[in-house]
Amino acid sequence: MDFALNDEQLEFRAKVRGFAADVIRPVAAKHDAEESTPYEVIKAAREHGLHGIEYMRRMGSDPDGMFGIIAAEELHWGCAGIALAISGSGLAAAGLAASGTPEQIARWVPECFGAGDEIKLGAYAVTEPQAGSDVKSLRTTARRDGDEWVLHGTKVFITNGGIADVHVVVATVDPALGHRGQASFVVEKGTPGLRQGKKESKIGIRASHTAEIVLEDCRIPLENLLGGMDKLERKLDRARSGESSGRASNALATFELTRPIVGASALGIAQAAYEWTLGYLANGALAVDPLEVALDESSSAGRPPLERQGNQQVLAQVATEIEAARLLVQRAAWMGRNGIPLTGGQGSMSKLKSGQVAVWATRTLMDVVGPHASTAECPLEKWFRDAKIYELFEGTAEIQRLVISRMQVAEYAERLLEAAAIAAEAAEPQLGGSVSATAS
Ligand SMILES: Cc1cc2nc3c(=O)[nH]c(=O)nc-3n(C[C@H](O)[C@H](O)[C@H](O)COP(=O)(O)OP(=O)(O)OC[C@H]3O[C@@H](n4cnc5c(N)ncnc54)[C@H](O)[C@@H]3O)c2cc1C
Known part of the structure; x- marks a missing residue:
């Protein structure tokens, strides 16, 4: 077992950290305040080999x-919102890869990123007002009408929703069949009947665009059904006959x-907050609390901040929690890449723990720094806001626990x-042995 990153991985980490420090951080506060999509950073990421096919x-x-x-x-260490703006199109690409034919994947995945200087975006639209965790209850419908599909419904909280060049939309073809009656469709930018609804103003990851998309009798060609008609019909037939698909698993x-x-994304925020606080305390920037000195003359309050035991306790715990979560992340990623089934919920564990660590660490480090941490001048304020989303999206913390517990029980x-x-x-051999012994 080797826990060390190899030279290539270390070099890659240094490269991404450099990009995050030099390109992302200088514009992070601006895009956070403006809630604007950082197209110039996405373009720079492409130039640095960190975006696209x-x-x-x-x-x-x-x-x-x-x-x-x-x-x-490392990208999230720079700014979680900008990192998501860079990587958000990957969700649509993953949706295409999961459901599309090879021809559809070859045609649409490049459209999620663009080529050369041109930046294109993808969006993956599943969530609806009544169906996020409960995906089987989607109400957006897809109805066949001659040589077109007609999509109707509203999607909420969609990353790049409305500004994407390619929207991969999950809709129900037969609501009675729950998730087995659903299919994925490609809706291109500019298709009549597709429009952006409310743009969300969020607590954190504000450089990542999140919005409703509204589909009103939105007509798309038949070939925009991912996987094709034959595959869908076979799937619907199997569902109607009660045959198991294994799709849920x-x-x-x-x-x-x-x-x-x-x-790993959540950990980038926690690591950023931890490193910044270390530097802040090392520079002696924490004012000594006169009340603490007065209450206990033997306290360590008069010492430099990094020598104060209260601060040391917190820093040690934060560092330990981040390392523990990172090991879960690395193990799950390694298992996944090496084809070892994550049947104990190791992937969900890594996300659950990292989200919790990011939220807890940013809050706890704010407590160490004190009131200054609540001001916009202190970067902890932004990291604290950014962290919360990691307990809310891509499966809430409660849903992660349900998944882990079910997988653990099955395992x-x-x-x-x-x-x-x-x-x-x-x-068996024992029984055979005793029989032959008796016989002899
Ligand atoms: C910034 C952001 C970006 C997003 N991007 C996308 C995107 O690109 N595409 C997309 O399709 N969606 C996206 N989402 C949606 C996100 O995935 C959903 O919000 C999330 O899955 C939760 O679903 P919900 O909103 O329906 O909440 P609900 O499922 O209604 O959850 C409400 C609360 O109930 C709890 N809960 C629900 N079911 C159970 C249960 N069975 N047991 C215990 N507790 C339960 C939840 O944990 C939560 O605390 C995004 C959300 C955010 C905030």
Whole structure:
């Protein structure tokens, strides 16, 4: 077992950290305040090989699965909102890759990123006002009308919603079949009947555009159904006949693979807050609390901030929590890349823990710094706001716990069966031995 990053991974981490420090951080406060999409940073990311098809290919080339989580953590160290603006189109690309035919993938995935100087965006639209965690209850409908599909409904909280060049929209073809009656469709920018609804003004990740999309009798060509008509008809037939599809477990397995990336993203925020606080305390910027000195003359309040035991306790705990979460993230990413099934919910564990660490660490570090941390001059204020989203999206913390507990129960039952099978196998020769002994 080797926990060290290799030279290539270390070099990649230094490169992304450099980009985050030199290109992302200088404009982070501006895009946060304006809630604007940082097109110029996305373009620079492309130039640095951190955006687009080539970048996606590179992420898939690392046998340890570390490139993706290194990039996520370091870009989020720069600014979570900008990092999501850079990587958000990947959701649509993943949706296309999961459901599209090879021809559809080849045609639409490049449209989620653009080529050369041109920046294009993708959006993956599932969530609706009544259906986020509960995806089987989608109400957006897709109805076939001659050689077109007609989409109707409203999607909410969609990253790049309304500004994307390609919207991958999940809609129901037969609501009675729950998630098995659903299919994914490509809706291109400018299609009549597609429009952006309310743009959300969020507590954090404000440089990442989040909006409603409204589909009003939106007509798209038949070929925009991902996977094609035959595949959909077979799926609907199977669902109607009650035959199992295994799709729910496939979807669970896919989420387990993508969640370490979300976990790494949350850790980037926690790491940024931790490093900044270390520097702040090292510079002696924390004023001594006169009340604490007065209350206890033997207290360490008069010492430099980094020598005060109260601060040391907090810093040690924050560092430990970040390391623990990072190990979960790295293990899950490594398992995923090496084809080891994440049947214990290891992907969800890594996302759950990292989201919690980001929220807890930013709040706890604010407590160390004191009132200054609540002002816009202190970067902890932004990291604290950015962190919360990681308990809310890509599966809320409650949903992660449900998934983990179900997977753990299933794995435990499997282990019991295996143990019983081993015990039965072990008993067999013994029985044979005693029979032959008796016979002799
Ligand atoms: C910034 C942002 C970007 C997003 N981007 C996208 C995107 O690009 N595409 C997209 O499709 N969606 C996106 N979403 C939506 C996001 O994935 C959903 O908001 C999330 O899945 C929660 O679903 P919901 O809003 O329906 O909340 P609900 O499911 O209604 O949850 C409300 C509360 O109830 C809890 N809860 C729900 N079910 C259970 C249960 N069974 N047991 C225990 N507790 C439960 C939840 O944990 C939560 O605390 C985004 C959201 C945000 C905030």
